[in-house]
Amino acid sequence: MPKTTSTSFYPNQDTFLIAVDCIIFGFRDNKISLLVQPRFLEPQKNGLSLLGGFVKADESVEQAASSVLSRLTGLENIFMEQVGMYGSLERDPGDRVVSCAFYALIDIESQDEKLLEEHKAFWMNINQADKLIFDHPQMVADAIHILRRKAAVQPIGFNLLPEKFTLSQLQALYEAIYNQSFDIRNFRKKMLSMDFLEKLNEVDKSGSKKGAFYYHFKEEKTLNGQTSSGF
Amino acid sequence: MPKTTSTSFYPNQDTFLIAVDCIIFGFRDNKISLLVQPRFLEPQKNGLSLLGGFVKADESVEQAASSVLSRLTGLENIFMEQVGMYGSLERDPGDRVVSCAFYALIDIESQDEKLLEEHKAFWMNINQADKLIFDHPQMVADAIHILRRKAAVQPIGFNLLPEKFTLSQLQALYEAIYNQSFDIRNFRKKMLSMDFLEKLNEVDKSGSKKGAFYYHFKEEKTLNGQTSSGF
DNA sequence: ACAAAAGTGTTAAGCATACACCCATGG
DNA sequence: CCATGGGTGTATGCTTAACACTTTTGT
Numbered sequence: 001m002p003k004t005t006s007t008s009f010y011p012n013q014d015t016f017l018i019a020v021d022c023i024i025f026g027f028r029d030n031k032i033s034l035l036v037q038p039r040f041l042e043p044q045k046n047g048l049s050l051l052g053g054f055v056k057a058d059e060s061v062e063q064a065a066s067s068v069l070s071r072l073t074g075l076e077n078i079f080m081e082q083v084g085m086y087g088s089l090e091r092d093p094g095d096r097v098v099s100c101a102f103y104a105l106i107d108i109e110s111q112d113e114k115l116l117e118e119h120k121a122f123w124m125n126i127n128q129a130d131k132l133i134f135d136h137p138q139m140v141a142d143a144i145h146i147l148r149r150k151a152a153v154q155p156i157g158f159n160l161l162p163e164k165f166t167l168s169q170l171q172a173l174y175e176a177i178y179n180q181s182f183d184i185r186n187f188r189k190k191m192l193s194m195d196f197l198e199k200l201n202e203v204d205k206s207g208s209k210k211g212a213f214y215y216h217f218k219e220e221k222t223l224n225g226q227t228s229s230g231f
Numbered sequence: 232m233p234k235t236t237s238t239s240f241y242p243n244q245d246t247f248l249i250a251v252d253c254i255i256f257g258f259r260d261n262k263i264s265l266l267v268q269p270r271f272l273e274p275q276k277n278g279l280s281l282l283g284g285f286v287k288a289d290e291s292v293e294q295a296a297s298s299v300l301s302r303l304t305g306l307e308n309i310f311m312e313q314v315g316m317y318g319s320l321e322r323d324p325g326d327r328v329v330s331c332a333f334y335a336l337i338d339i340e341s342q343d344e345k346l347l348e349e350h351k352a353f354w355m356n357i358n359q360a361d362k363l364i365f366d367h368p369q370m371v372a373d374a375i376h377i378l379r380r381k382a383a384v385q386p387i388g389f390n391l392l393p394e395k396f397t398l399s400q401l402q403a404l405y406e407a408i409y410n411q412s413f414d415i416r417n418f419r420k421k422m423l424s425m426d427f428l429e430k431l432n433e434v435d436k437s438g439s440k441k442g443a444f445y446y447h448f449k450e451e452k453t454l455n456g457q458t459s460s461g462f
Numbered sequence: 463a464c465a466a467a468a469g470t471g472t473t474a475a476g477c478a479t480a481c482a483c484c485c486a487t488g489g
Numbered sequence: 490c491c492a493t494g495g496g497t498g499t500a501t502g503c504t505t506a507a508c509a510c511t512t513t514t515g516t
Contacts, residue, residue, distance in 0.1 A: 003234060003246045003288075009273055009325035014288040015234045015246035018318075018329055042240055057234075057245040061318025061329060085316040085331045087249075087292025094240035098249055098292060100316045168495075185497070186479065208494040209487040399468075416470070417506065439467035441513040 019092075019099040020065040021052040021136065023083065023143040024073070026108035026123055027160040030172045033108070033123040034140065035072070035116075039133065043094045047133035050140075051121065052099070065102040072121055074112035079159060080104045083143045091135045099135075103143040105159040144177075151177050155196040155217050166204050166212035167191065250323075250330040251296040252283040252367065254314065254374040255304070257339035257354055258391040261403045264339070264354040265371065266303070266347075270364065274325045278364035281371075282352065283330070296333040303352055305343035310390060311335045314374045322366045330366075334374040336390040375408075382408050386427040386448050397435050397443040398422065 003015045024035035039049045051072050055064040062080070070076050083101040091097070108123065116122065124131075129140040150156050156177075157170050171187050191197060198218050203211040234246045255266035270280040282303050286295040293311070301307050314332035322330070339354065347353065355362075360371040381387050387408075388401050402418050422428060429449050434442040 005234065005248060005326070008248075010248060010285065010328070013248055013285045016249050016286070016288075017239075017241060017244055018247050018249070054241065054244045055247070055318070055329075057247075057327065058320070060320050061316060082315055084313055085292060087286070087331065089289070089291050096288065097241070098286075100318065166495090183480070184495090185481085188496080189498095190478085205487090209489080210485070210493080210495050211487080212495055397468090414507070415468090416508085419469080420471095421505090436514095439513090440515045441466080441468050443468055 017095060017097045018055040018061065019052050019097050020055060020061060020068055021050040021086075021099050021101045021139055022065055022068050022080070023050060023101060023103040023140055024069065025103060025105050025126075025143075025147070025160065027173055027176065028108050028123065030176060032126040032176045034126050034129060035121055036124045036132065037072075037119055037121040040120075044133045048124070048131055049133050050101075050136045055100075061100050062102075065100070069104055072115060072119055073106060074115050075106060075110065078104050078106060081146065083139060083146060086135050086139065088135070099139075101139040101143065103147065105147075105156070107159055107162055109162060148177060155194070158217060164200060164202065164204075164214040164216050166207065166214060168207060168212055170215070248326060248328040249286040249292065250283050250328050251286060251292060251299055252281040252330050252332045252370055253296055253299050253311070254281060254332060254334040254371055255300065256334060256336050256357075256374075256378070256391065258404055258407065259339050259354065261407060263357040263391075263407045265357050265360060266352055267355045267363065268303075268350055268352040271351075275364045279355070279362055280364050281332075281367045286331075292331050293333075296331070300335055303346060303350055304337060305346050306337060306341065309335050309337060312377065314370060314377060317366050317370065319366070324365075330370075332370040332374065334378065336378075336387070338390055338393055340393060379408060386425070389448060395431060395433065395435075395445040395447050397438065397445060399438060399443055401446070 005011055005013045005015060022035075026033050026035065035051060036048050037051055038046045051068055053064060053068045053071075055061055059067070062082075065080055066076075066078070069078055069080065080102045081104075083103055085098065085100050087098040089096065091099070126140070126144070130137045132140065147156065151174065157165070157173055160173055161169060167188055170191065171182060171184065174187070175181050196218050197215045200214040200216060202214045204214055205211040235243055253266075257264050257266065266282060267279050268282055269277045282299055284295065284299045284302075286292055290298070293313075296311055297307075297309075300309055300311065311333045312335075314334055316329065316331050318329040320327065322328070357371070357375070361368045363371065378387065382405065388396070388404055391404055392400060398419055401422065402413060402415065405418070406412050427449050428446045431445040431447060433445045435445055436442040
């Protein structure tokens, strides 16, 4: 059925459903994982899907994405970044739906288990992402691409790790993000030379007998710090 | 007025106008310029606007952007890349409109002057972009950001320059993109060390008495060559 | 002959890479 | 006492940055 504007500054224009799809990354067992959910309506009911929802008339697209995230994880004020818009004609066989993808990085431990169960959501290994429905595999691939670019220059470990973490954990995270291993000395040198880690006096004895010092990130600010060097 | 789906797999959902806005960059007089147009309808009639239009039910968002570009310039098959989606509630005072921005790079000389006149479109210096309506200044700033990132590693001179160009022109282009000057020797060394320029036997005598050799880009292919190194 | 743009190499510094051994401790 | 993961420094190559003079030719 055609949907068009009636009275408006812009009469007789087509209107569209707009969805948001959230690529929610977590880190567990030294692997990047992805929060997914079986689809609860047709078409492709029970197919594996990213967490998503439709944008409502009274909310911004960003708000819609945040609310999907908090509805499913209970987390608020999480850093999310837009991945892009997906607008091909046939991407959703159910209806014409234009979707905007966002990614978020969360600490798996900090989110609400019960909410996940309620929504039948669960964590899936990232390398299974090609099993997702529609164009969701593409969205995930694009999000990973952005994540890698960003992790190279920014303290992107932030929300994927707990508040306090060891350098070994951080390295494992980076190795998972880039899917390759790094020399331990070079990695530590580089991380410490960037100025965002602070060594704590606390030691984690869980990973080794010797124990490893905890670190934490100095400034949350850096997350928003895009240098908008316009002309 | 509320617009919602009636019969659909997704009943009773709100629907939206979707616009595309094109940031069309050109290069003239050693400056980056931007193709703009006075708005022809309310609100903000006659305000300076990016070239845009509404997406139609039977076209993809990308197709909508291409068709805006070709309607205004007569050019087809031009490289365009998505900048992002802009979906705040108040971005367009006329109605709730979610917009997807794209940028394109074209050779100013190659486009159709008459079409521009018909649409009252014209080239504006990039540093005047803050005069644009709505959130268009932000879109332009975001596009420049992407352009700079890309130009650092790819032969992005492509469509902004004519088929044949001198290294001086190429340098002027890069200096315009980054809004800074580069050492001539280092610039030439770097450009030539990347493998995409081919020296022609032709000489351009218009810019100097001595004359400068023309170059052209070897492979058009590189434009699409995203290395999608998924897991 | 001179003005104006084209063209060309070398050196120094900073950054990324490769690489191997000692430390502290719990079991 | 030994197995396990934590922690450390140096030498090399590569990439980037800084820097000044000669060439050509139209006027």
